[in-house]
Amino acid sequence: MELILQQVLNGLTLGGVYSLVALGLTLVYGILHVPNFAHGAFYMAGAYAAFVLMGKFGVNYWLAMAGAAVVVALLAVIAERLVFHPLRNSPGLHHMIAAIGILLFLESSAQAIWGADFHRMQTPYNGIMNFGGLVMPVQRMLIIVAAFGLMVALHLFLKKTTTGSTIIAMAQNRDGAALVGIDPNRVAMLTFAISGVLAAVAATLYAPINLVYPAMGHLVITKAFVIIVLGGMGSVPGAIIGGLIIGFAEAFGAFYISTDYKDIIAFVLLVAILSVRPEGLFTKGVR
Template sequence: MALFLQQILNGLTLGGVYSLVALGLTLVYGILHVPNFAHGAFYMAGAYVSYYLMTALGVNYWLAMLGAALVVAVLSMLADRLVFHPLRNSPELHDMIAAIGILLFLEAGAQALWGADFHRMPTPYGQIVDVFGLAAPLQRLLIIGAAFALMVLLHLFLTRTMTGATIMAMAQNGEGAALVGIDATRVTLLVFAISGALAAIAATLYAPINLVYPSMGNLVITKAFVIIILGGMGSIPGAIVGGLIIGMAESFGGFYVSTDYKDIIAFVLLVVILSIRPQGLFAGKAA
């Protein structure tokens, strides 16, 4: 039973991180209707900014997380203004190619600044705590609590505020939203900022139990795409549930089958679920 509960804890940890990344990807897809392959690079950039603030400047962990969220939010908005916005009337393929270009540019920049070596981000929460008889790393509990708190806050923001309502309107019908006076440029910038901030926070939460390196966002963003396809393209509940499904599947699969195959499990699940429900689990449900 202790081992079973440990896998649930690991699954919630992975699922929380995956869901945060997938939520940012889903929000951008809802506005642009183009997969943002650069989102993994924003995740990586958030980890490096936090790492630099903590190791070079001695900044507190939470302040480093806030700083990373702000920096990556600005970086994400710049990507929209300088790259995606000029291509708004181009074929979707152009946006996809441009996103890959941003990804390669940011990875090369991180490698030029910090090198290709792996780095370990320090954390003030390295203790082991007892939770109902289960020895749990405090950092993992922090990831679970912070990730789910952010999901609830994002849901309340999108469903209970006027600004959130404008985002949902743009995601559902951009032309109709523009006709009723919604500023598409302002909403798009806000969505990119939220998306970048979520990626940076997810990276800062997860990096202390993982590693920081230039290509760290590649596998995460690949799984995030699996999650949003699994949950239904553009569905926010789908991004959350899909992230938890993938996280749990990887945790239990790695323990009961083999850790060598845990990264393949996400793609096997995608094939199985889409064979049964091709539109995804929550298709058409934006919030």
């Protein structure tokens, strides 16, 4: 039972990180209707921003997380204004190519500045708690609490605020939202900013357990795409549930099968579920 509970803890940790990244990805998809391949680079940029703020400037962990969120939100908004907005009337393929260009630019910039070496981010929460024989690293508990707290805050923002309602309206019908007076440019920038914040927070939470390096966003964003396809393209509940499914599948798969196959479990699960439900688990978008 202790081993099973340990895997539940690991599953919640992975699921929380994956869900945060997938939420930002699915929100942007709801506005552009194009997968944002640059989202993994925003995740990487958030980790480096927090790493530099903590390592070079001695900033507190939480302030570094907030600073990274601001930096990546600005990067995302700049990308939307300079790259995606001019392509708003172009075919979806143009958006995808542009997103890959942003990805390559940010990764090359990170490698040019900090090199290709792996860096370890220090955290003040490196202790371990023991509860009834269950080993609970403090950083993992922090990830679970912070990730799911942020998901609840995002849900309340989308459902209970006027600004959140404009994002939902834009995702449901862009032309109809514009006709009733909603500014599509402002909503697009806000959505990109939120996606950047989610990516930066996820990276800052997970980087002390993982490592910081230019290509760190590749595997995470690949799994985030699996999650949003699994949960339904553009579905906020689908991103959360899909992230938890992948997180638990990886944790228990690594324990019962082998850690060597941990990273392919998500894709096997994707094929299995889409064979039964080709439209994904949720199909109502961000309603």
